[in-house]
Amino acid sequence: MYKTTAYDAVWTIARAFNATIYDLKNTEHRLEDFSYSNTYIGELIKNNTSKVNFRSISNRVVFDKNGDVIRPMRILQMQDGYLVPVGWYNKIHTGEKTQWGTFKWPSKLVPKDSMQLRSTHVCVSTWLYVIMCTVASMGILMAVLFLYFNIKFHAERIIKMSSPWINNVILVGCIILYMFVYVSGLDNSKFSSVCQASVFFIVVGFSLAFGALFAKTWRVHVIYTASLKMKKRAPKDKDLFIKIGVLTAINASIMVFWTVFDPLVSTEVYLRNLKTEEPHNDRVVVPVTWHCTSRYHIYFYGVLLGIQGILLLLGVFLAFTTRKVTILELNDSKYIGMCIYNVIVLASVGLPVALILKGSVNVTYGLLSSLIIAGTTATQCLIFIPKVYGVKLVNIDVNDVRPTIGLSTNPATAGDTEETLSQYNRKACQHSSHVS
The missing domain is CATH 1.20.1070.10 (Rhodopsin 7-helix transmembrane proteins)
Known part of the structure; x- marks a missing residue:
């Protein structure tokens, strides 16, 4: 899990840098001139990172307007000793909607998602x-x-x-x-x-x-x-x-x-x-x-x-x-x-x-x-x-x-x-x- 995430992060940085080099081609600046006080190059890197969109070994890597990675998710439940998919979430294809399968609960009682406070x-x-x-x-x-x-x-x-x-x-x-x-x-x-x-x-x-x-x-x-x-x-x-x-x-x-x-x-x-x-x-x-x-x-x-x-x-x-x-x-x-x-x-x-x-x-x-x-x-x-x-x-x-x-x-x-x-x-x- 962490290996694929690190792999995706390195490729995201590389693609953002490549796009920034291209944007600086006709200017007096170079990527090597970047420093934390250079806001111009910093904004270019930030904008190009948000535009990254490529297919990696884990899945497609793309970011939303808040800078969060958009990844499809699959929800699994242990049923009869096996992990069975019971939910799918893919913001790219289905938006904010989650697709649900069939759940099985012991004694047919749905558990609470957290401890309930009762006064x-x-x-x-x-x-x-x-x-x-x-x-x-x-x-x-x-x-x-x-x-x-x-x-x-x-x-x-x-x-x-x-x-x-x-x-x-x-x-x-x-x-x-x-x-x-x-x-x-x-x-x-x-x-x-x-x-x-x-x-x-x-x-x-x-x-x-x-x-x-x-x-x-x-x-x-x-x-x-x-x-x-x-x-x-x-x-x-x-x-x-x-x-x-x-x-x-x-x-x-x-x-x-x-x-x-x-x-x-x-x-x-x-x-x-x-x-x-x-x-x-x-x-x-x-x-x-x-x-x-x-x-x-x-x-x-x-x-x-x-x-x-x-x-x-x-x-x-x-x-x-x-x-x-x-x-x-x-x-x-x-x-x-x-x-x-x-x-x-x-x-x-x-x-x-x-x-x-x-x-x-x-x-x-x-x-x-x-x-x-x-x-x-x-x-x-x-x-x-x-x-x-x-x-x-x-x-x-x-x-x-x-x-x-x-x-x-x-x-x-x-x-x-x-x-x-x-x-x-x-x-x-x-x-x-x-x-x-």
Whole structure:
């Protein structure tokens, strides 16, 4: 094969040179004058090579307009132990048309000419989704029971002093966070709105739940620092609602802006590193998943995570500064600090793992859902179980206050949150002045 090709190549070059010598006969140039910088002779050789047409020992040698040799081809197939011609191609005589004979295939199945690529859609396992939704439903039921308890016993001193309406906001935020488990497990290839809804539930739920925790701790911080600075005004519930509303409005505004100008969409992602080959079927199976993405989603995620991170750091600071306040009914800072600690630990461990295992849909969904359920449930239990214990199992001592401050336990005012807080603030200021 290679011998005949070399033979044809030598004769092609010789014929091209002969034609070039003839073309240079009446000019001042000779073939011996050729160099790579001499474009005139180079073009002559190129043109004469393309015009070569002769019959060689292999077959006729002729070139097409692209410089490719035009050769007749014969296609052979092994049939019953013999090579049998089943196809002929001769561009000179039949043009681009190929003439076909009769093929014989084992089992009468025509094989593929190459490995076929097949994609298979990967979504969250039904059993995993059902389990996570069931656990989330139990968490929602717990939140509803705590909400009922908080409303029913709102007149009790231990509940009244801890701002029951703010506690209700915490529970509403927890319920919204649980809803993330339902939404994020849906097939976002069919419902693109799942992408934006998942982020919405996380952001709004976190704003309400931890924004309320932050506001409660801020009030204790203000009262505690006011007692040291001789100030007499205690923040009221409406001040706390304003802070929660501002935080939620900021996060909601970012979400609305994101949705309008750069909405998240479902994008198909081929997990080629997880492909499997099926040689007997001449097929390669590639898992395909759908990721929520947009042009600037990294920046929006960064802004939202930054805001929530600042909120957590402020919560840690306020919980730390109020750790010495010893009024059981007023101070949740110890439990709030534990809530924030749990969230930081869970997020620090879970989020990097979820990003690393992003291609595994079930692992990512199960891990994120478990983080949300664990963090939210821990928050509910840490904040409300002590209150349930205090109302139901312990006879709260009305004199359980800081003995150095002398807070009145008059039943006429003990049930009024803002009056009691103001009274605590006034007594704290008086105590500070006496100490001075």
